[in-house]
Amino acid sequence: MPRPIVAIPADIRKFDGTSWHSVQTQYVNAALKASDLMSFLIPALEEGNHPDLILDRVDGLLVSGSATNVHPSLYGAQARDSDGPFDPARDATSLPLIRRALERGIPMLAICRGIQELNVALGGTLASEIQDQPGIWDHRKPDVPDRDVAYAIRQNVIIAEGSCLAGFLGAGPVPVNSLHRQAISKTAPRLQVEALAEDGTIEAVSVIDAKGFAVGVQWHPEYWAETDKPSRALFEAFGEAVRVYAASKA
């Protein structure tokens, strides 16, 4: 069977005086080297993307992280300047793809911004600047030049007994990294909490009664997917689900 393909929705990034559709290489590399999957980058468009035209051509959906935030209007909140930066084209691309992939049973792994988009797509809400809440740690990306330090593994999440993640990570503490200032506030009705940080922050969810693999994580398993055992196990499980789906299509 040819190597299956996952769709990765891009961000809009602006530099060199123009706009770019961009995905960080760590997601493409993790898909290839830990999941044995090809990646198709999906342009971030406010209009013009048709989920089925995209999903007909791939075998999975990998929703990446991004420094931008989901626009608060998408979960019924007022947008404050401090809630930015925003990427409406990414929102308009990701959320319909997430909903349609779930309807079609296409395997999905959602990471960081991705888990937040998953929650919003299914009717949940987000909290901003969570580090300002009493008892909540600073989960933000460390302000350091070295990306290996920024993505360093530095906290435990507790995987719930009987959860989807426990099936391949085992229940209990798992060390992960942390680079976010938002988190799930109201969990969408169709989501099951799979892991919590030790400060109570929701760190992973799965979709209840999903037709296929449908997991979101707040940390960044892609960054160390080749060398960190839990990160690799997550990407291997995702890759296997994508291969099973691809074979079922064939």
Ligand SMILES: N[C@@H](CCC(=O)NCCCC(=O)O)C(=O)O
């Ligand atoms: N913006 C959201 C999601 C955070 C996220 O996806 N972080 C990835 C960082 C990418 C990078 O700058 O390398 C939040 O802050 O909660």
